Amino acid sequence: MLRDSRRTGRSAVAVRRRHKTLVYALRLLLLVLILGGWELSVSLWLDPFFYSKPSLIWDKLVIWFTDGTAQGSIWAQIGVTLQEAALGFILGSLVGVVLGILLGRARLLAEVVSPYIQALNAVPRIVLAALFVIWFGLGMESKIATAFVLVFFPVFFNAFQGAREVDRNLVNNARILGAGRAQVLWSIVVPSSTSWILASLHTAFGFALIGAIVGEYTGATRGLGLLISTAQGSFDAAGIYAGMLITTVLALLAEVVLGLAERRLLRWRPPAQASFVAAI
Amino acid sequence: MSYLVDIDHATKRFLTSAGTAHTAVQDITLQVTAGEFVAVVGPTGCGKSTTLSLVSGLEPPSEGSVSVNGQPVRGIPAGVGYMFQADAMLPWRTVLANVASGPLWQGKPKEQADALARDWVARVGLAGFEDYYMHQLSGGMRKRVALAQTLVNEPSILLMDEPFSALDVQTRALMQNELLDLWSGTSAAVIFVTHDLEEAITLADRVVVMTASPARIKDTFEVHLERPRNVEEIRMTPEFIAIYREVWSSLSDEVAIARKTGASRVA
Ligand SMILES: Nc1ncnc2c1ncn2[C@@H]1O[C@H](COP(=O)(O)OP(=O)(O)OP(=O)(O)O)[C@@H](O)[C@H]1O
Ligand SMILES: [Mg+2]
Numbered sequence: 004m005l006r007d008s009r010r011t012g013r014s015a016v017a018v019r020r021r022h023k024t025l026v027y028a029l030r031l032l033l034l035v036l037i038l039g040g041w042e043l044s045v046s047l048w049l050d051p052f053f054y055s056k057p058s059l060i061w062d063k064l065v066i067w068f069t070d071g072t073a074q075g076s077i078w079a080q081i082g083v084t085l086q087e088a089a090l091g092f093i094l095g096s097l098v099g100v101v102l103g104i105l106l107g108r109a110r111l112l113a114e115v116v117s118p119y120i121q122a123l124n125a126v127p128r129i130v131l132a133a134l135f136v137i138w139f140g141l142g143m144e145s146k147i148a149t150a151f152v153l154v155f156f157p158v159f160f161n162a163f164q165g166a167r168e169v170d171r172n173l174v175n176n177a178r179i180l181g182a183g184r185a186q187v188l189w190s191i192v193v194p195s196s197t198s199w200i201l202a203s204l205h206t207a208f209g210f211a212l213i214g215a216i217v218g219e220y221t222g223a224t225r226g227l228g229l230l231i232s233t234a235q236g237s238f239d240a241a242g243i244y245a246g247m248l249i250t251t252v253l254a255l256l257a258e259v260v261l262g263l264a265e266r267r268l269l270r271w272r273p274p275a276q277a278s279f280v281a282a283i
Numbered sequence: 284m285s286y287l288v289d290i291d292h293a294t295k296r297f298l299t300s301a302g303t304a305h306t307a308v309q310d311i312t313l314q315v316t317a318g319e320f321v322a323v324v325g326p327t328g329c330g331k332s333t334t335l336s337l338v339s340g341l342e343p344p345s346e347g348s349v350s351v352n353g354q355p356v357r358g359i360p361a362g363v364g365y366m367f368q369a370d371a372m373l374p375w376r377t378v379l380a381n382v383a384s385g386p387l388w389q390g391k392p393k394e395q396a397d398a399l400a401r402d403w404v405a406r407v408g409l410a411g412f413e414d415y416y417m418h419q420l421s422g423g424m425r426k427r428v429a430l431a432q433t434l435v436n437e438p439s440i441l442l443m444d445e446p447f448s449a450l451d452v453q454t455r456a457l458m459q460n461e462l463l464d465l466w467s468g469t470s471a472a473v474i475f476v477t478h479d480l481e482e483a484i485t486l487a488d489r490v491v492v493m494t495a496s497p498a499r500i501k502d503t504f505e506v507h508l509e510r511p512r513n514v515e516e517i518r519m520t521p522e523f524i525a526i527y528r529e530v531w532s533s534l535s536d537e538v539a540i541a542r543k544t545g546a547s548r549v550a
Contacts, residue, residue, distance in 0.1 A: 175341055176371035178359055180385035180436060190384070194375045271375040273418040 055240035063245040072230055077249075084215050084227040085253060087143050091150020092211035098151075099158030100200055104192060107166025124160075128152045129217055136222040146223065150214030154207045161203035165196025198272075201265045208257045212250060285353055287440055287472045288315040288338055293347035295333050306497040307333040310347070313491065313500060317439065318470040322487035324480055324534055326541030330498030331476040332368055335442045338474065339365045351440060364438030366429050366446045368476075372417050378404060378428050379413035385436040403431040407461065423454040430458075434465060441466070441473045448477065459486060459514040467511060480534060484526055485514045492533045495541035502533045 038057045045056040067077040074080060106113045132149040139145035169192050177191050219228025227246050234242025295308040308330040315321050325331050336342040337349050340359040351360035372381045383400035387393065404413055407427040417425060426446060433441065446462075447455045463486065466473060477483050483490045484506055492502045506526055508517060517523055 170371075172367055172369050172371040173373060176365075176367060177384070177388065178341070179339060179363065179365045180432065181389040182384075183388070186388050190388075191373070194373070197375075271377075271416045271418075 051240075052238065053240060055244055059241040060244045060248065063239075063241040064248070067245065073233060074225060074229060080225060080227050080230055081249065081253070083143070083225045084146075084212070084219065084250075087146040087215035087218065087226065088150050088208070088211040088253075090143075091147045091214055092154050092208050094147070095151040095154025095211065096158045096200075096204055096207055099155045099203075100162045100196075103159040103162025103164075103200075104166040104188070104196060107163045107196075108188065108192060113163070120159075124156050128156070129213075132214070132218045132221045135218065141222050141224050145221075146215045146218030146226070146228075149218040150211040153210035153214040157203045157210065158200065158207050161199045162196055165199030166192050168199075169195045197268060201261075201268065205258065205261055205265075208261060209254050212254050212257075216250060286314040286350075287317050287319075287352060288313070288474065289350040289353075290314070290334070290337065291348045291350070293337055293344040293349055295330070295337060295342060296345045308337070309497040309499050311498065311500055315440075315472045315474060317472055319489065320466065320473045320475065320487045321489045321491060322475045322477060322483035323491045323493060324476075324478060324483045324530075325493030325498060326495050326534075326538045327478060328545075329493050329496045329537070329541065331478075331493060332444050334493075334498065335365065335444055335474060335476060338440070339363055339442055341365075360440075362439040363442065364433040364436055364440065365442040366433045366444060368444040370417070370425055370429070372425065372428055372432065374417045377414050377416055378409060378420070381417075381428055382431045382435055385432060389436070399435050400431070403435040404428075406434075406465065407431045423450050423458070426450065426458065430462070430465075437469070439471055441471050443473065443475045445477055446475075447482070448479065455482075456514050462486070463510075463512060463514070480527065480531060481518065484508075484523060484530065485512065485517055490530055492530060492537070495537045495544065501537065502530075504530050504533075 041054075042056045042058060045051050045054050051059060071077060072080060106116070129149075131152055132145070135145040135148040139148060173191050173195070174187055177187050182190060215226070216228035216231070219226035220232045221228075223229045227250060231243050231246035234240075234246065290311055290313045293308065293311045294306065296304045296306050299305045311334060313321075313334075323331050323334065333342065337344050338351065338356070340351075340356045340363070343356075349356045351363065354360065373384070376384065379397065379400050382403055383393075383396040386396035386399050391399070401413065404410060407430050409424060409427055409431070412420070412424065417428070420428065426449070430446065447458050450458060459482065475483070475486060480490075487506055490504045490506060491500055492504070493499065494501045504526065508520070508522060508526075
């Protein structure tokens with residue numbers, strides 16, 4: 004009996020592993036099909052000048068990473084963009100979290116300002132990038148500002164919601180046990196909102212990168228956005244794709260880092276719930 | 284005579300979502316002295332939890348007054364401990380950190396708070412579980428954490444809202460014995476809400492019967508059973524059965540009324 008069940012257990016593991024291998028193999032195949040189809044159709048029928056193709060993009064990347072770009076080393080461009088995105092992300096989420104939580108706990112204030120916040124949220128903020136270049140010049144500041152406004156709102160709204168939905172029982176219990184207002188805020192409200200806030204940070208870093216790149220695209224002296232904009236100026240489709248590819252990799256790396264931080268911060272959760280949140 | 288808890292003709296009304304006033308508690312007068320164990324029984328939804336929230340200062344009375352330690356209640360009075368009906372521990376803190384919360388919030392240094400918490404965690408029988416999170420504990424263990432968390436502050440007034448109602452019979456008896464044990468070493472006043480009449484008589488010096496909603500005090504019964512009590516054995520004694528019969532005849536009418544109005548509300 005026991006041996007039997009152990010054997011079925013082992014074979015279940017084997018089945019799961021085989022299934023995983025199959026999924027990865029199919030994913031790889033899909034990628035090869037798409038890239039191969041692209042390469043082939045451009046080589047045979049379409050104009051590579053407009054559509055470019057994987058081999059040209061690859062050549063472009065090789066040139067950028069070995070000889071550097073027209074603006075200097077590719078690493079310097081990545082560094083500038085990352086720095087802008089990271090600063091915009093940190094400032095935006097910090098201000099978003101603080102204001103969101105404070106407003107979430109101050110009912111009257113929240114009621115007074117909520118229509119204005121809704122209105123601000125409805126503004127197509129990406130357009131502000133142009134304004135920020137006029138205000139702050141071609142340097143990093145205007146890109147940080149663009150990243151900031153893109154990051155701020157989703158983080159703010161999630162922190163606000165999180166602070167509102169704090170379990171009254173937890174707050175009452177803490178008050179009975181002797182917690183003051185500041186202690187309730189710090190020990191109950193902030194941790195209860197953490198899962199809400201973390202959920203928003205995932206998308207927020209993507210927004211920060213978009214903000215930095217659009218900012219650079221609008222007007223800059225360095226960065227990946229400028230690289231893309233220069234490529235566009237010289238009808239270099241491969242350059243645009245290469246810039247996109249690098250940006251995508253950066254966003255994925257940031258996602259991994261955020262995922263690790265989230266797992267560490269939400270260690271107290273039952274595992275099923277944690278993975279559910281990660282799945283959202 | 285000074286009372287530790289003095290509820291004087293207190294009424295509490297809530298605004299319903301329909302905009303009308305709902306009287307949860309009406310004209311309640313109840314005094315509790317130090318070292319006294321009072322149980323409050325009544326049909327479900329009558330206003331027992333509301334009565335406790337008046338004493339804890341979480342809700343102000345609409346009429347009448349509530350004093351704790353001779354002082355009218357404004358905000359949360361010093362020395363009150365309150366074990367809520369629902370779980371209220373912080374899920375992101377470990378057992379030890381949850382129990383240490385009270386002393387920390389009251390300004391005790393970390394080492395002292397941790398030492399106190401460790402002691403209380405052991406006293407409620409959870410030694411070895413200090414580093415567990417709430418979702419890793421059983422329902423009974425969570426109630427123990429709540430008990431330790433409340434008692435670590437050494438309250439002089441202990442409010443308990445159906446603390447054991449979610450437990451199985453054996454665990455409940457165990458916890459009741461433990462509570463009596465822990466309490467007998469103090470001079471704390473206890474107000475213990477339950478709708479289990481047996482539990483009320485087993486634990487209390489006095490059983491207060493509340494009417495169906497809105498809650499008024501219907502009767503008060505003194506329980507002259509000897510202490511220390513063993514909760515499993517005391518239930519078999521003829522004295523216990525006699526008191527039970529007496530209180531039940533008072534309570535059963537209210538339960539019947541509550542059932543009828545509940546049924547008509549549903550219909
Ligand atoms: N914050 C509130 N706002 C509005 N109504 C409330 C509030 N708290 C309690 N009530 C109402 O007051 C009445 C009494 O509630 P309470 O919680 O005191 O009952 P209870 O006797 O503790 O019931 P149970 O035995 O089921 O716990 C109920 O009808 C409830 O709907
Ligand atoms: Mg209740």
